Amino acid sequence: MRVITRIQFQEAPELQEIDWESELKTFQSIEYPQYYCQPFHSVLGGWLSEAAAVRNRTAMEAVLENAHPQKSLGVREEIAQLFPENARRILDFGAGIGDDGAAIARRLPNAKVTAWEASPFMIIVGRLLHKNLPNLDWQHGLVENTRLPDNSVDAINMTYVLHECPDEIKQVILQECLRILSPGGVIVVTDSLPGDLHSYRGFFEPYKEQWLKINPDQLLKEAGFIEIKAYQFAYPTWTRVGQKPNSI
Numbered sequence: 001m002r003v004i005t006r007i008q009f010q011e012a013p014e015l016q017e018i019d020w021e022s023e024l025k026t027f028q029s030i031e032y033p034q035y036y037c038q039p040f041h042s043v044l045g046g047w048l049s050e051a052a053a054v055r056n057r058t059a060m061e062a063v064l065e066n067a068h069p070q071k072s073l074g075v076r077e078e079i080a081q082l083f084p085e086n087a088r089r090i091l092d093f094g095a096g097i098g099d100d101g102a103a104i105a106r107r108l109p110n111a112k113v114t115a116w117e118a119s120p121f122m123i124i125v126g127r128l129l130h131k132n133l134p135n136l137d138w139q140h141g142l143v144e145n146t147r148l149p150d151n152s153v154d155a156i157n158m159t160y161v162l163h164e165c166p167d168e169i170k171q172v173i174l175q176e177c178l179r180i181l182s183p184g185g186v187i188v189v190t191d192s193l194p195g196d197l198h199s200y201r202g203f204f205e206p207y208k209e210q211w212l213k214i215n216p217d218q219l220l221k222e223a224g225f226i227e228i229k230a231y232q233f234a235y236p237t238w239t240r241v242g243q244k245p246n247s248i
Contacts, residue, residue, distance in 0.1 A: 013127055015054050020121075027120040027140055035206075036118060037144075037168050042204045047198050053121035056097045057129075067234035073235040075190075076103040081229070082188050082241055083108060091116050091180075093143040093173070094161035098136065104157065104223035105136040111154075116151040127143065144172050148180045155186040162219075163191050163211045164215040174223035187225060189216070190239040199236075218239045 032048070041059065060069060060072035068074035080103035088111050092101035095115035105113040117123050123138050130136055143161075162170050174198050177187055197208035205211075215244040216226050216238050226243030231235045232238055 023124045038206055043068050047119040051123040076100050078233045080104045080107040083155050089153045090155045091153055092157045094207045096122050098130050100138055100157055102130040105133045123180050132207050151182045157188045161188040167210050178224045184244040185244045188241050192203050196236040
């Protein structure tokens with residue numbers, strides 16, 4: 001599915017000058033699942049649009065305006081602090097334009113951080129915004145099936161991903177995380193408080209009723225993670241850090 005919207009944005013000139021048609025030709029085709037092909041946040045084309053990609057940071061700055069003195073970018077820096085200093089292979093799942101991955105890459109310059117994202121539009125914008133980070137690379141693909149080897153990464157980040165997935169896909173994604181993490185590896189999950197999606201008037205959130213029933217600790221425990229630690233440094237979000245057991 002490919003939906004391209006032509007809207008004028010008040011953004012950095014380099015984003016206004018993107019040759020979208022040429023950039024998109026460099027990506028391989030993906031068969032997107034039905035749940036992903038929806039107009040999330042009431043944007044035509046949802047994540048598969050120029051609009052969502054170019055507006056992403058502005059939208060997150062608005063959502064987290066009162067959550068941190070530095071708004072969404074401050075929240076990203078807080079998340080980055082949760083990753084162990086000895087981690088060398090880190091994935092940022094559902095990376096969007098890569099602001100989380102960039103914060104982690106800056107904090108851990110000896111780590112290889114991969115921003116894993118299904119939308120080529122997001123990757124195109126993210127590559128421009130974070131082009132000066134040599135330890136941040138990009139992977140175009142769905143996170144449900146990475147095809148990575150078992151026990152091959154040290155840590156995984158997911159921010160604002162699970163609330164946009166139906167319940168069955170949440171568990172598929174978490175099981176994939178558990179599979180590819182090394183024993184003792186860390187997962188950091190940050191998302192909206194269960195009832196907060198209902199406050200986003202004008203934003204289409206297809207799974208907000210399911211999200212009302214979410215218990216973050218139970219979600220990770222049922223997937224097989226242990227040593228769950230809770231953080232809430234940015235209202236209205238929650239953050240959980242869990243570990244893969246040393247033996248499964």
